[in-house]
Amino acid sequence: IGALRWHFLLQSLEDLQKNLCQLGSCLLVIQGEYESVLRDHVQKWNITQVTLDAEVEPFYKEMDANIRCLGEELGFEVLSLVAHSLYDTKRILDLNGGTPPLTYKRFLHVLSLLGDPEVPVRNLTAEDFERCRPPDLGLDESYKVPLPADLKLPSESLSPWRGGETEGLRRLEQHLIDQGWVTSFTKPRTIPKSLLPSTTGLSPYFSVGCLSVRTFFYRLSNIYAQAKHHSLPPVSLQGQLLWREFFYTVASATPNFTKMAGNPICLQIRWYEDAERLHKWKTAQTGFPWIDAIMTQLRQEGWIHHLARHAVACFLTRGDLWISWEEGMKVFEELLLDADYSINAGNWMWLSASAFFHQYTRIFCPVRFGKRTDPEGQYIRKYLPVLKNFPSKYIYEPWTASEEEQKQAGCIIGQDYPFPMVNHKEASDHNLQLMKQVREEQYR
Ligand code: FAD
DSSP: OOHHHHHHHHHHHHHHHHHHHHTTOOOOOOOSOHHHHHHHHHHHTTOOEEEEEOOOSHHHHHHHHHHHHHHHHHTOEEEEEOOSSSSOHHHHHHHTTTSOOOSHHHHHHHHHHHOSOOOOOOOOOHHHHHHTOOOOOOOOGGGSOOOGGGGTOOTTOOOSSOOSHHHHHHHHHHHHTOHHHHHHOOGGGSOTTOSSOSSOOOHHHHHTTSSOHHHHHHHHHHHHHHOSOOOOTTTSHHHHHHHHHHHHHHHHTOTTTTOSTTOTTSOOOOOBOOHHHHHHHHTTOSSOHHHHHHHHHHHHHSOOOHHHHHHHHHIIIIITTOBOHHHHHHHHHHHOTTOOHHHHHHHHHHHTTSSSOOOTTOOOOTTHHHHHHOTTOHHHHHHOGGGTTSOHHHHTOGGGSOHHHHHHHTOOBTTTBOOOSSOHHHHHHHHHHHHHHHHHHHHO
16 A cells, blocks of 8 residues: 555544544554454453454455454454445345346346445444443553654655545535535536546545445435435436445455456456556656646545546556556555555456446547546646646647747657657557457457
8 A cells, every 4th residue: 555545544543543532532553463463462451342344355354254263262252344335245145146236237226125225323422432431551652543654654745635534524514515516416527637526535535434435325315305306326426335335246256356367257358568668657657648647646646536547547458558457456556545445446347348348449538538628738737747838739749739839838748748658549449459359259
């Protein structure tokens, strides 16, 4: 996990610690490998119960099982609670005959049999904490929330996104106040170029557990109930949460979900292995300002709009470079504040047309896509200041400006900013043929 996400996580813990303190409780952070941490503390603190957030990721499933064994050995009870998702994915799988529903439509049908998700756990109050005041454990400094310096995190890599429940709730309220915006929310109409998120921007908060998806779901239900009309899944806000749930469900029952090999739902493609081209994409050196601006925002801030994620994912995979989605997924995993095992891999498979999505003939143009909603290129000017003096007509393709115009803009292409690394038209036509071939072979 990258430095930005570490900072976000530490800020979130700090905020949790502060909020718990106000209720007369506290948060103790123990660093170490979970098995030895438990062995060391169970007897010392007389621990009788351990609770875990149930997760679908194999690493956590294994941890869950290991802690259960430890519980039997050391004599503590283990509670694994479903809190990170709206539903217990096992129930969805059971209703679908033990297999994951592979289309969103089918998924919604199964959910309709289940009804609404469980209501969120009510917030704890000071009285609750009064009843379970922490014992005096004679604690020392080593149980404090670590500081970034303790983890040797570079202090310059600070994201404008602040971690913590307090900030997450503030953002939630700020969006919900505008009920018209909530009820008419239509995902494809939100704009990727906006300098501030045009969607809720809540994903980092859901991801590390600052905000409950159930709280969000029920707040939306209440607003919908008071409105004459509201948008519907897949494009509505509640529909977005259901996409999240969809990927969790499929991931929970698909072996090797984050890989191509051994993954039964993933098209098997011979992608190119090209470390140099991958590096250019990752470090915003493709020569396509729209793509490089997005990759710069990702590296500097840790969050990019959904359609911006579409643009760079398509470019890396089936669009231009024909490099495996697994490589892109790993870069996102490192740089995104909201990096998530199931959602990240699910969307990468989708965008590379390896699973779920079949309109593979639609390839995003790295010049026209951004231009549609931001003809002046404000977004590019912000994230790639080297290009900021180009007139709008060149901002998406500065290599088409004459030498004189490049001089006037103070940026010589090939020297101050790279030439495009591929000819988009040729590369995308070629890749489309490859994709057609793969699909024909594999369907046969
Ligand atoms: P909103 O539009 O406000 O939606 C509200 C919530 O719904 C989000 O916070 C998120 O929890 C959920 N959601 C929205 N879109 C999706 C989606 N397509 N799939 C699943 N859940 C969704 N999202 C992550 O949270 N973690 C990831 O690692 C991640 N990787 C992605 C990789 C690629 C290649 C792509 C194309 C998308 C990825 N997404 C990921 C999905 C989506 O882009 C983000 O969830 C969304 O942009 C977050 O912004 P928001 O909170 O403003 O979303």
